[in-house]
Amino acid sequence: MQLDTSREANYLIKSNTGIYTFRWNVRADNKHYQPKLSLRTRNYLKALQSASELALRISAISIPSVDDVKAVYYEFSRKKKREVKTLISIDMENLLSELSIKSRKEYLSCWNSFLDSLSSKAISVTSLNQAHIDKWKETQTCSDTTLKKKLKLLSSCFKKASIDCDSEWFKVKANKQPVRPRRAFADKEVTLILNKTKHYSDGVTESQSEQWKYYLPRMALLTGCRLNELAQLRVGDIHFTNEPYLSINTDSEDKKLKNVASHREIPVTHHLKELLLPLLKNKEVSERLFPDLPFNESNGYTNTPSKWFSKLCREELNLKDVSFHSFRHYVITKLFNRGVKEELIGALMGHSVGKLTTGKVYLNGFTYGGKCEALSFLCK
Structure with a gap:
């Protein structure tokens, strides 16, 4: 029996949710019947392949009845059920083996x-459906920008595992209010923070616990570094040579930087050196400056200090629309107001300059003395 190609489009239909269903027309007792079978896929090519297989099986039956069609559906479903894989059975690490570590x-x-x-x-x-993705989104505490990146990664994982999905699942609704405020601190606010965290330096040589509450704000004020750039530092990243500098790098697996431009060397001013010396005392080169900060695969070492600092500003100091990143804005604003060139500020802060050749030359062309002189403004 040959297929009626004029009615070919009727064999495969798509629901409002994007799932394809197979439908076969049967005429019996002067009535039309249309037994259906969900193909459980949103992938058109897979649905077409299954529909073709079903159509060939049914067409092999001479004048198929409704029961005959349902019998074919039943056998087909049993076969597919045996082939269905679970999420736990997916060896994702093996599927990603061609990627870098x-x-x-x-x-x-x-x-x-x-x-x-x-x-x-x-x-x-x-x-799997969108509800599963939405539930996962609710567990993420990152910014919308970071969430978009994670969704792209998750979408790629689905594709590598050949899991049918809809691109709509991985979209993020626009958030009119930024997750992380981007306001610079005022001078009075900086003074409040320094006074409030001053007592964490007490007994610095006896205990390493919570030293970061004292050091991180002060190091940020003297360098303009991002929170994780400071939190992941090791003793070996600080070089007290003739031209002392702080190395911001990714020379170990636990280190993360925002982009390529973030790799840089920052001059260590006299004030920064005086701040760091007690912290470095009795530590090995390979040790982290703040060993009590826990590591997170997604956010590095930022979770604990970020939450603590936000709570300090919000609940104890009653400061609004600020975060630890406000130190970075404060430093950039101060350097700009002192007349420091934007290109030099970019070199010190690790800003990306896109594809501008002149910008790249500028960022790599400043001398140690020029950088050190600019950072000295932060000590005044």
């Missing part, structure tokens, strides 16, 4: 956090 970590971090957000890892890939 750093990229693999980022992908696996997103994938594992998604699995952890599910009520059961034994869930089948065919039953």
Whole structure:
């Protein structure tokens, strides 16, 4: 029996949710019947392949009845059920083996956090829907920008595992209010913070616990570094040579930087050196400056200090629309107001300048003395 190609489009239909369904027309007792079977996929090519297989099986039956069609559906479903894989059975690490170690970590971090957000890892890939993705989104405490990046990584994981999905699942609704305020501190606010954290330097040589509450704000004020750039520092990153400098790098697996431009060397001024010397005392070169800060695959070492500092500003100092990043804005504003060239500020802050050749030359052409002189303004 040959297929009626004029009615070919009727065999495959798509629901409002994007799931494809197979439908076969049967005429019996002068009535038309249309037994249906969900193909459990949003992928058109996969649906077409399944529909073709079903159509060939049914067409092999001479004058198929409704029961005959349902019998074919039943056998087909049993076969597919045996082929269905669960999320827990997916070897994602093997699927990502061609990526670099750093990229693999980022992908696996997103994938594992998604699995952890599910009520059961034994869930089948065919039953995944947008509700599962939305539930995972709710567990993420990062900014919208970072969430978009994570969603791209998760979407790539789905594709590598050949999991049917809809691009709409991985979109982020625009948030009119920024997750992280971007306001610079005022001078009075800086003084409040320094006074409030001063007591954390007491007994600095006896205990390493909570030293970061004293040091991180002060180091940020003298360098303009991002929070994680400071929190992940090791003793070996500080060089007291003839021209002392602080190395911002990714020379170990636990270190993360925002972009390529973030790799830089920052001159150590006299005030910064005086601040760091007690902190470095009795520490080995390989030791971290703040060993009590816990590490997180997604956010490095920022979680604990960021939450503590935000709470300090909000609840104890009653400061609004600020975060630890406000120190960076404060430093940039101060340097700009002292007449420091924007290109030099960019070199010190690790700003990316896009594809501008002149910008790249500027960022790499400033002398140590010029950088040191600019940072000396922060001590006044």
